[in-house]
Structures are given as C-alpha cells and as structure tokens.
Amino acid sequence: MTNDIRNAFRHAISRRSFLKHSGGCAALTSGAALSTLLQLKAVNTAVAAQSGNAGYKALICIFLHGGIDSYNVLCPLEDGEYADYRQVRSNLALNYDPNDPDNDDVYEIVDGASGRRFGIHHGMPGMAELFRNGKLAFLANVGSLIERTDMNSYRAKQNLPLGLYSHADMIRHWQTSVPQSRTQLTGWAGRMADLLTDRVNANATISMNIALNASNIFETGDTVVPYIIQDRGATLLYGYRGGGKLNKVLTDTTDQMLAETYRNLLEKTHAQIRRTAIDAAIDFNNATSGVTLNTQFPNTYFGRQLKMVAKTIGARQALNQERQIFFVMRGGWDHHAGLIPRQNAMLPEIDAGLYALYQALVELGVQNDVVTFTASDFARTLSSNGKGSDHAWGGNHIIMGDAVRGGRIWGDYPTSLALGNPLDTGRGRLVPTMSVDEYAAELALWYGATNSDLDTILPNIRNFYSGGGSPIGFLT
Numbered sequence: 076m077t078n079d080i081r082n083a084f085r086h087a088i089s090r091r092s093f094l095k096h097s098g099g100c101a102a103l104t105s106g107a108a109l110s111t112l113l114q115l116k117a118v119n120t121a122v123a124a125q126s127g128n129a130g131y132k133a134l135i136c137i138f139l140h141g142g143i144d145s146y147n148v149l150c151p152l153e154d155g156e157y158a159d160y161r162q163v164r165s166n167l168a169l170n171y172d173p174n175d176p177d178n179d180d181v182y183e184i185v186d187g188a189s190g191r192r193f194g195i196h197h198g199m200p201g202m203a204e205l206f207r208n209g210k211l212a213f214l215a216n217v218g219s220l221i222e223r224t225d226m227n228s229y230r231a232k233q234n235l236p237l238g239l240y241s242h243a244d245m246i247r248h249w250q251t252s253v254p255q256s257r258t259q260l261t262g263w264a265g266r267m268a269d270l271l272t273d274r275v276n277a278n279a280t281i282s283m284n285i286a287l288n289a290s291n292i293f294e295t296g297d298t299v300v301p302y303i304i305q306d307r308g309a310t311l312l313y314g315y316r317g318g319g320k321l322n323k324v325l326t327d328t329t330d331q332m333l334a335e336t337y338r339n340l341l342e343k344t345h346a347q348i349r350r351t352a353i354d355a356a357i358d359f360n361n362a363t364s365g366v367t368l369n370t371q372f373p374n375t376y377f378g379r380q381l382k383m384v385a386k387t388i389g390a391r392q393a394l395n396q397e398r399q400i401f402f403v404m405r406g407g408w409d410h411h412a413g414l415i416p417r418q419n420a421m422l423p424e425i426d427a428g429l430y431a432l433y434q435a436l437v438e439l440g441v442q443n444d445v446v447t448f449t450a451s452d453f454a455r456t457l458s459s460n461g462k463g464s465d466h467a468w469g470g471n472h473i474i475m476g477d478a479v480r481g482g483r484i485w486g487d488y489p490t491s492l493a494l495g496n497p498l499d500t501g502r503g504r505l506v507p508t509m510s511v512d513e514y515a516a517e518l519a520l521w522y523g524a525t526n527s528d529l530d531t532i533l534p535n536i537r538n539f540y541s542g543g544g545s546p547i548g549f550l551t
Contacts, residue, residue, distance in 0.1 A: 128275045128523040131444050133388055133399040136264070136293065137429070137473075138249075139451040141408035142242065145470035146457060147418060148199070149213050149484075151492065152183060152192040159493040163457045163503055167414055167464060169194060187482040198422035201430030202473065209481035210433065210442075211473060212549055215488035216498070217514055218453065218469035218507025219248040221255050222538040229500055240466040240504070242409070245452040250293035252512055252533050263515050264400050265296030267524055267532045272299055275397040275523065280355050285387060286402045287380040294402050301402065302355075304387075306379035308363055309356035316357075362393035370435040373427040377405050381428045385435035388445065398523065408451065414463035433475060446518060446550065447475040450511075457492055457503025468500070469507030472514070478521065478551050485549045509547070512536045516546040 150169055151160050161168045169180035171194055176183075181194025182203035193213075195203045205211035219236045229235065236254035238244025248254035252263040261269075268283045276283050284294035286301035294301035304310070314322040333349055366389035372382040384401050391399060405425065410417050429447065436442045454470025455463075471488070487508040489498060498505045512533045519532055526542040540546045 131397055132522055133445045135401045135447040137449045138404045139408050140404050140406035142452040143408040144455040144464050148196050149471045150194045152194045159491045163492050163494055165459050167459045186484040196422050199426040201426045211475045212479050212481045212483045214472045215484050215486035216469040216507055217472055217509045219254045220510040224506055242452050249450050261296050262293035263532050264294045268299040269296035270528050278395040283398050284400045291402050306383045309359040311356050362390035366390050368435055370438050372431045375424050377424055377428045381432045389439050410463045412462035442477040445476055449473045467504040469505040480549050510539050513539050513546045516540055521550040
C-alpha cells in the first residue's frame with residue numbers, strides 16, 4: 076500500500092468514525108446541515124480563541140535515532156567538572172584548554188542562570204551562535220520515567236521503564252510517554268492532535284501531524300495519523316501527471332477509472348480513497364511549490380527534509396492549518412565504535428540543517444511561533460568501551476526558537492560526571508532528573524493544550540506536574 080493510499084485510508088476511517096458516532100447527516104436537510112456546520116465552525120473559532128489556540132504554532136521533533144552521545148554535544152567546562160568529565164570519558168573526551176583555545180574541541184558558552192561554563196561540540200558553531208543570541212537552550216539529563224526515580228528506587232527496580240537501555244523500548248517510550256507499556260499504540264503528539272484538530276484545523280485537508288519519509292508512533296493518535304511526505308513533497312501515483320504520452324495515458328486512464336460508479340463496496344471504497352489521496356497530494360504539492368525560500372539549506376538528506384518542513388510551514392495558509400507538528404528522523408547514532416570521527420562527521424550536518432531551518436523561519440516571519448526540539452532513544456555511557464560508548468539513560472537535548480528562553484541550561488546538569496556519582500547506575504549511565512513527560516508537557520501547553528488535556532496526552536504527568544505555572548519554564 077503506497078503512502079498516498081495509506082494516508083487517505085486513515086483519513087477516511089476517521090471521517091467515517093465521526094459519521095458513525097454523530098448518526099450521519101441523513102437526519103439533516105441540506106440547509107440545516109449547512110447551518111449546523113457554520114455554527115460548529117463559529118463555536119470552534121470561539122473555543123480556540125478562549126483556550127489560547129488563536130494564531131499559528133508548530134512543533135518540529137528531530138528524532139536522533141540510535142541514542143546520541145549527548146555528553147559530547149554539551150560538556151562541562153568548569154575546572155573540577157571538566158576534570159571529572161575528562162577522566163570518565165578517557166579517549167572519548169573533547170579537548171579543552173582555556174590557555175590554548177585554538178586547539179579546543181568546543182565552543183565555550185555560559186549558562187545565563189548559573190554562570191556555569193559549558194562546551195558545545197566544535198562541529199556545531201550554529202548552535203553555539205543561537206545559544207549566545209538567546210534563540211536556543213539545552214535541557215539537561217532528560218529521560219524516560221514513570222515516576223521520579225533515584226538510586227534507591229533504581230536498585231529496588233521500583234516502577235522502572237520496561238526494557239531500560241533497549242533501543243526498541245526506549246524509542247517507543249520517548250514517543251508514547253507510556254514507559255510502563257510495550258503495547259501502547261498511540262504517541263503523545265497523536266493524542267494531542269486528536270484533542271486539538273477540530274479546535275484549530277477544522278478545514279484542513281491533511282493531518283495536523285506531518286512526517287518526513289517515515290511513519291511513526293509519536294504522531295499516531297486514535298483518529299489522527301501522520302501525513303507522510305518526502306523531501307520533494309507528497310507522493311503521487313508513479314507517472315501520474317508526468318510528462319510524455321505514456322504518462323498522459325496513465326493519468327487519463329486513472330481519472331476515468333476513479334470517476335466510475337462502482338456497485339461493489341470494496342471497489343467503490345478503493346476508488347474514493349485513491350481519488351482523495353491523489354487530490355490531497357496535488358493540493359499539498361501545489362501549496363508547497365508556491366513557497367519560495369531565499370535561505371540556503373545544505374544539500375544533505377537531513378537538510379532537504381528540513382527545507383520541506385520550512386516550505387510546508389510557508390504553505391500553512393494554503394493548507395488551512397493553524398497548527399502543525401513535524402517529525403524528522405536522523406539515524407546512525409548508535410556509536411559503539413568510532414564515536415569521535417562519526418560525531419565529527421554527523422554533528423556538523425545536524426548543525427547546518429538546524430541553523431538553516433532557523434534562518435528560514437525568520438525569513439517566513441514565524442520564528443516566534445515554531446519550536447524545534449530534539450529527542451533520542453537514550454544517552455550513552457560516560458565511560459568508553461575502548462572505541463565508543465554504549466546504551467545509557469538520561470541525556471541532553473536542544474530546544475530552538477524565539478519562544479524559547481534561550482541562553483540557558485534548563486534542568487539539573489550534574490556537577491560531577493565521575494563514576495560513582497549519585498546518579499550513576501554503572502559506567503556513567505545516569506538516572507534522569509527530568510522526565511520526558513515534563514519536557515512534553517511544556518511543549519504541549521505552549522502549543523495550545525490545556526492542563527486538563529495533559530491527562531490524556533501524558534498519562535503519567537501527575538507524577539511530575541500537578542498543574543499551575545509551567546512544568547519547567549523554558550518556553551515563554
């Protein structure tokens with residue numbers, strides 16, 4: 076089943092589900108139906124305005140698949156802290172000498188709250204610049220948790236995430252925020268879209284949740300599913316509307332077949348789904364092709380994906396979308412070997428892509444309305460296995476945008492990374508001091524969810540946040 080059929084099929088199911096629960100439109104005359112729909116539209120608009128959903132907002136999740144070694148993305152530079160870091164990391168440590176900055180492997184930054192000095196990997200000059208300009212912040216030691224956990228509860232194996240340190244489990248937990256389950260079928264962004272779509276995107280023809288090149292559980296809800304696109308746009312039937320005589324014949328034949336009146340229910344449904352999918356893809360491609368960007372994106376797979384994200388944001392009005400959530404995956408971070416050279420090659424790609432994305436958002440005038448954030452399976456061991464690092468737990472993440480209280484390290488970055496520190500479960504696997512739920516709740520509330528919505532979006536949130544104020548405070 077191709078992506079266009081899959082997207083339309085899911086869209087059709089959600090619409091049929093609505094008709095089923097509402098009793099269908101047969102009971103309404105055409106005039107009454109129109110009146111009712113107009114009233115619902117007015118109610119939705121009023122609810123959106125009252126609940127803080129007026130105006131455009133978007134979230135962009137950058138999922139770093141494989142478990143990024145984030146203590147080499149952000150490392151401590153205070154004298155004693157760097158000494159502990161250097162000792163535990165051994166051959167994986169980034170070089171830093173305040174007396175010889177030309178040979179450093181880091182860009183020095185200062186946390187605007189504590190005054191502590193940190194280093195951003197030398198392959199990420201754009202992130203260092205945005206941090207210094209207050210457009211970017213870091214979250215420290217974030218990880219999947221069911222409830223607040225310390226070393227005592229860890230040793231007692233008290234209510235820990237299932238499959239701790241496992242790729243498959245931890246990816247699922249980050250995306251679902253239900254780490255006590257291996258059978259959860261919806262993600263927190265999907266459940267949020269279930270709640271918000273009719274409030275803010277009632278007239279949109281595609282999903283609020285848009286994925287680049289891959290389906291994902293993060294954006295999958297009970298009724299909302301991700302609309303999957305490629306870095307060149309939505310996928311059409313091969314050859315449809317293409318140049319040449321053969322493609323014209325294919326296009327004409329397809330249109331004729333889909334316009335037929337089918338008596339067989341399966342044939343009729345298939346034709347409707349195919350027509351809906353093709354029309355949605357044409358509308359999407361027409362909308363995004365009309366967006367011109369002067370910002371130059373790197374010609375990498377990651378860069379091309381982010382350019383399509385920016386173009387889709389630029390087409391938001393044509394797509395009738397007041398809210399958008401994007402999911403972009405960049406894999407290859409499972410660095411059990413070759414960590415230093417592989418990070419030296421890969422982190423500049425992430426940096427260049429994210430920096431171009433920020434510049435494009437400025438060009439589009441939505442830098443205050445879009446928050447980009449990273450996620451990953453887990454962090455990695457602070458100690459080396461001789462060639463690289465292994466699976467761990469709590470790690471550090473980037474949040475970018477003008478709505479971010481930038482120039483800050485939010486959360487509790489350990490004052491010592493030495494082996495045996497109070498958070499060390501072994502080999503520098505750190506117990507998280509900030510939960511994925513708190514991270515997600517901050518993003519969800521900014522996006523337009525209410526405090527009561529959080530109980531549905533994040534089932535464990537009350538183990539960390541009771542409501543009132545901000546869960547963390549990194550967004551304005």
